[in-house]
Amino acid sequence: GAGVSQTPSNKVTEKGKYVELRCDPISGHTALYWYRQSLGQGPEFLIYFQGTGAADDSGLPNDRFFAVRPEGSVSTLKIQRTERGDSAVYLCASSLERGSGKAFFGQGTRLTVV
């Protein structure tokens, strides 16, 4: 596609439920990133994929969070046993140039845990 696509745009879930957030990067971009943006804050790094493998998952807050990218394209961020503190905008980005920091972001998924 023309840009990074994230679905759904908004997601409301009940505390304790499981959610999946999807990211479709720009075609041909091998690097993919997930960030979390809480209200009034800048984005915080969660995980970085180079191809199919997670090159850096140091930002995942705990073992309830997991992300996959099985074919090196689409990625899914999975959150188990959601908590109200997980409410945030989850941003996905992709990049063609490794190590450049030139990331193309999607419009994010706003997750609300009630």
Place this chain on the structure above:
Amino acid sequence: AQTVTQSQPEMSVQEAETVTLSCTYDTSESNYYLFWYKQPPSRQMILVIRQEAYKQQNATENRFSVNFQKAAKSFSLKISDSQLGDTAMYFCAFMTAQGGSEKLVFGKGTKLTVNP
């Protein structure tokens, strides 16, 4: 750990005028990248400008330019001839140039309003 500080939560400017947004950062590394990203209400982060720390020359992109002071660890963004479409959140970000790490470290942002 690297930190990025934006000390101006909100700023406003009149259309066609010039505004400068401030950013300071803390790192012990000598080689890194600095960025300004724009986030309009659509939530999509857009890269405005990028600076490589080893380059002394300040980066420019049309109406956007930076003042990079490496010794002072300062990286301000100047927007000239401000336009209504420049209204957005602006985030300063840092990325190490050391191999393997690709994460951007963002500041808390500055909300810029351009008034007609």
